[in-house]
Amino acid sequence: MMSMGALAALSLGSSACTQVQKEEFLQKRFREMTEAEKKTTIRRLEETYFRKYGKKFRIGTQPAESAVLWGYGLDLSRCIGCRRCVYACVKENNQSRISPQLHWIRVVRLKDGSLINLENAEHYYNPETVPEPGFQYMPVQCQHCETPPCVRVCPVHATWKEPDGIVVVDYNWCIGCRYCIAACPYKGRVFNWAEPNIPAEELNTEVHYLGNRPRMKNVVEKCTFCIQRVRNGRYPACVEACPTGTRKFGNLLDPDSEIRYLIENKRVFRLKEDLNTESKFYYFFSA
């Protein structure tokens, strides 16, 4: 196995010998990079993106702030199943658009009276108008677990939990084994089965290294609570896009935050609590 890996490395090294590709190939994991190495990497990436898309990217590397632990609230009594959040997320986070189209959020449709047994959840539905009588909707995305099973299984530590609780992926370190996809109980991760396909004019150029920067084929990706936004004092795109105020977001460590108010005053639950994932994604009913 080792020799074959070396062989693969060798063939790659000899056939594509440009300096940029060599540097990309030898790039370290983000967490091991020194500040100087981070700077070089970012500059190289920005050049690569410019060549590829003809656009100037600003790739941020803002670290987590201290005394911040992000938490999410989702009011199931308000969600109408319009899925504006899904497409706002795609737009903000530079997911592949056309074959394949990747979604980080999935809004499942459930018949009234069935909430926990997701076996009856519908994933593909297209009514004239929403909401529909007799149905409720449950958006699901990465739940940013405190004990994330996906992080634990990664054989190369290409994914980890940041100090502010966001579970991130280093797309340049991921080897594409998809063990994390198997381990996630929330379907929170999606895979770039092919080279991502995004029209250049639809690209969002305000990106974070660990978030929405354009990805490459055969690596895994996921919701990052819009790390590029929330570390700059903005709400995640899905929160902003929701027309009904279903989505709440805030700092769990701040006693005056909205999310803390909801947890303390509403009856909240978390998805698949029996798995002890300690997710930071709280569902509740305001009515």
Added chain:
Amino acid sequence: MEAWIFFKRTVRMVFVGTKVYYLWCAFLLAIIGVAITFYAKQLDAGLIVTNMRDQVSWGLYIGNFTYLVGVAAAAVLLVIPAYIYHFDPIKEIVVLGELLAASAIIMALMFVLADLGRPDRFWHILPGIGILAFPDSLLAWDVIVLNGYLVLNTIVPVYILIKTYFGKEPVKKFVIPLVLLSIPWAVGIHTVTAFLYNGLAARPFWNASILAPRFLASAFCSGPAMALIIFQILRRTAGLKIKNEALFKVAELMAYAMFINLFLLGAELFKEYYTATIHLAPMQYLFQGLHGHHALVPWIRSAMVMNITAFLIFLIPSTRKNLITLNIGSLLIIVGVWIEKGLGLIVPGFIPDPLGEIYEYLPNINEIAISLGIWAFGLLIFTLFMRIAIPIQRGDFVHSKYGKAAGKPQYEPIKP
């Protein structure tokens, strides 16, 4: 100097053989060639060329990987009786069994590599230059134990063969501890591979403590079944010396293993069906179909018929000690366990997915071609191993001091 001559003669030997040998190698090389073109396509376009998707994110490759780890582990079934109980008729085939294990491990590792999205980043997993997430990730454990097992199962047979070539007895003090170590290690590789799936709470189908014992039981059926067939072929084509007595002994052990395998399956079926919680769904999908989806049902039902038939064949002494029925039983086990432990184990783990979606998976031509290529590569390696090992064991290929240099070998098949 002597070592260099041995090496030169070995290389020369690989390129000479009977007509059957040439045809066989050419056949395997052709399959490998075709597979390489398909793999090139996969490398270029990405894993999108497979039928795997986010819902079912592992498929034929990982199924084959699991099966082959089992085949490799089963080498101990040959080692245990030979060394612990001094059952001599088996002793001659231990070396071949271990080389079969080594070939199977090579195939298993190649299947992981074929499944890997970014083989170019393979170095990321190498400790020292990359990061091996040990002990957190069971995949890291697997990398360690599989490579260790590969080394172990290469050192022992190669050592014994070289000693035999030079007309010397293997040093027992050196070889016995390694052989004894390979027994728990074999159990280890298959246990760790089972834990890889077992440790995922998100997948109730795999998250059953019976998984590792079942893996071992089914491995101790499929591995020896493969060995039985291969040894008979080699007896006819390459003059391998092996007595029927040895084959029947192995078959008897397989009957016990298959009994345990079927018993554990029954225990699992009882628990799932009697309690009938929502975690029954994957089992239902596999055996009966779920919400109108039943791609795997004909497969698993055939596998059940095959395994039970084979169990009866190996249980009844008169059919076990008849080469025709013995071979039928072996083939049934090879295929039956492959279905049960390949697609039948991997795919239902993903169906329904954690949010209840059902995506039906069956491999496509790209996956099948690449898989056949890996099998062909493994068989080629094994064939080359045998090309050297059997003449040494027969005494045809020995140090020049002890025998005349071997020309083009003429094997006369040994009558059973």
